[in-house]
Amino acid sequence: MDYLRSFGSAAVSTLVQKSGLNLPFSLGAKVYSCETFWTLYDATKREDGSLVSVFEYDLTHPLNKSTIPLARNSLRKLRTIRHPDVLRFIDVVESDSSICIMTERVRPLPLALSQSSSSVPREREDWLIWGLHRISVALAFLNDSASSTHGNVRPSAVFITPSGEWKLGGFEVLSSPKDDLSVIYTMGGLMPDAMAYAPPEVKKEGWSALKDVPVPAADGYALGLLLHAVFNPTHPPPPTAQPPHPPPQVSSRGAIPSSVFPSFKKLLNPNPKLRMSPKILLDIGMAESDGEGHGFFVNNRLVKVCAGLDGFTLSSESDKASLLRTLKESASSFPPEFVSYRILPCLASALEFGGASAATIVPLVLQFGKNVAPDDYGSIIVAPLVKLFASTDRGTRIALLDNLSDFAEKLDKKTVVDKIWPNLQTGFTDTVAVIREATVRAIILLSPKLSDRILNNELLRHLARLQSDPEASIRTNTCILIGRLGPSLGYNTKRKVLVPAFSMALKDSFVHARVAGVMAFMATAECFEMDDVAGKVVSAVVGATLDKEKLVRDQAFKAVELFVKRLEAHAANMVTL
Structure with missing residues (x-):
């Protein structure tokens, strides 16, 4: 069982050996031994290869015997409570030796804090306040909607997703x-x-004291300690955490933002009936008034962005424009993981609905993509954009084509042939001229990744039709494209296609199309056999020396000179019979 080779867990090994179970996950490296009896592993979901986490509780360990009911309570609650800010349960494997809970991929908060990549104090503060906002939302839900006390709010009960979001466990x-x-x-x-x-109250009278206090009392107090711990990780707990529990003083504020400190003091009120609850903290933090100690959540940049992203498709055009402007102006200051796993998926999802916003969103996606790790670029940036080529929305299509130069190099040949070309080619026959022209221009970027079959057959059939397009600019660009493709075409295709295509352009009523025809002849000079140069090319070009437009005549004379010199060089090396 090679998928178990790196787990390092005797309990899981025994589980598999004795039961013969086919686990729904493949365990990876051990991440953390949590304070709450669990060992956390990175893992992969076997069904689809997605990244997950596995929490293992060893039922056979002597020290765990007394706490087995707590492990089962944790499983039962995690299984039944579904909330965006609660750790997402996926599956569980139980046996006589262990409980293995599979969840979304996460890291424990203490580990995330120690590995935090942001060295900018303001960015770190934004992330911490955003995280505390999400935990406050989760606790308010548990206390009010579920009428329950969490009772274990601490750093090791908070988990961080790949996007940097905080989840309560x-x-x-x-x-x-x-x-x-x-x-x-x-x-x-x-x-x-x-x-x-x-x-x-628990320290004085034991846990049964919670029967006589408000439901959120214990969680409010622990939330205050959590707040202190994340802002002041190297400081000891505030003095109020120890008897006789004096009220927090300014001296214990440390790095806690001044706007949050008044609420922090109320969370740690020793009187449970006067103590601030997570719901009240949430209300004060989301209040848009200018009062002191208010609005620290609602004015947080990440909170604002997440709220805007979550409701993007239903927002008014002005709200969408405002959010996109904020994202563009702050693109370089967001945490990389927040960009990769929170902002970009939401923007890609919004694009699926089409609309005028595509012209703004696609460049924004590519702007954010500059900071995405190379290993993730394909899945986070390229895959969603490729999928959008199937969209029938013209705004989306033109946005993709106009920005193709920014990601064309990241596309592999199979993706272009199998996923982009079948949808892209419909643009050649679109009733909107802008789409037809943009499609022609896009081929320049994609041609190195098109198959020989497409280049020499399907594409040329489309281009032949476009040489008679009602739009002069499309006819011109089509001729230029054929000239650029010339060296890549097959030998027989070159002899059959190039001279007729360029000769047709020389007869066009649009002066720049005729110039393009002459230039295309010169650009593909090496593609012609000498007998074709003498018998077809020179005779086609020489007529353009008398064109009514000087611009065409000047280029035609240069072309004639080029081809005559080639003929002279070839003739000089011919064997005289």
């Missing part, structure tokens, strides 16, 4: 305080370092 003691037998009352003290994150 750690549901070992999550329960309803209305239930006298809730695990939070009977087993809350079994959590590692339980007292370090417990509110004052």
Whole structure:
């Protein structure tokens, strides 16, 4: 079983060996041993190869015997609670030796904080406030909608997705305080370092004290400690965390933003009935008033951008334009993972609906793409753009064609032949001239990746038709394209196609089309056999020396001179009989 070779888990190995189970995931490297009994692994979902995480609980470990009910409570809650800001459950494998929970791919917050790539204080602060906003939303949902207390809010219960978003996990003691037998009352003290994150009332009277306080009280207090921990990771817990729990002083603010500090103090109020709840923190943070200590969430750049992206397709055109302008102006300052896994997928999704925004969104996607890791560029940038070639929306098509130069080099031949060309060629016959012309120009960039069959047959049939297009600029560009393609065409195709195509251009009523015809003859001079030069090419070009337009005549004389010199050189080397 090679897919288990790197997991390093005796429990999982035993699970497979004894049960013969075909696991739905392939375990990778061990990421973290969580404080809450779980070991976290990177993994791959076997069904589709997507990246996932696996939390393993070893049921056979002697130290875990007493906390098995907490592990099962965590599984049960994670399985049933579905919320955008809660760790997303995918699957579970249970046996006598272990519980393995598969979730979306994540890293624990402590690890993410230590590996944070941002060295700019403002960017880091934006990310932390955005993350605390998401955790506050999750806790408000659990406290109010689910009437439950999380009871284990701490850095190791928060997980970070590849996009940098914060997800709430750690549901070992999550329960309803209305239930006298809730695990939070009977087993809350079994959590590692339980007292370090417990509110004052629990430290004084035990976990059963939560029966007589508001549902959010414990979570509000722990949220305050979490807030302190992420902004001041090298500082000890604030003095208010220890008896006699004095109110937080300005001296304990550290790096906590001044706008957040008033709420921080209220979260750590030792009186549970006066303590701020996560919902109230959320309301104050989202308040758009100018009052002191308000609006720290709603004015956060990442919060604004996420709200705009989530509702983009339903937004008014002015709101869309405002968001896109913000993204463009701030493109270089967003965290790379936020760009790759949050902004770009939303923009690509928005493009699927088509519309005038495509002209702005496609260049923006490519602008953001400059900061995407090379290994991810294909999946994050190229794949969504290639998919859009199937769109029937003309705004989307023209945006792709106008910006093709920015990603054409990243396209492989198979993608161009199998996915782009079948859709692209419909542009040659589009009723809108702008689409036809843009399609012709695009071929210059894609021609090196077209198959011989397409170049010598399908494409040339389209171009032959376009040489009679009603639009003069399209006829001109078609002739220029055939001239550029000339050296790439097959031997027989060159002899059959080039002279008739360029000769046709020399008879065009549009002066620049005639110039293009002469220039194309010169550009493909090496493509003609000497007998064709003498018998067909010179006779076709020489007539243009008497064109009514001087621009055409001047180029024609240059062409005649070029071909005559080639004939003279060839004749000088001929063997005299």
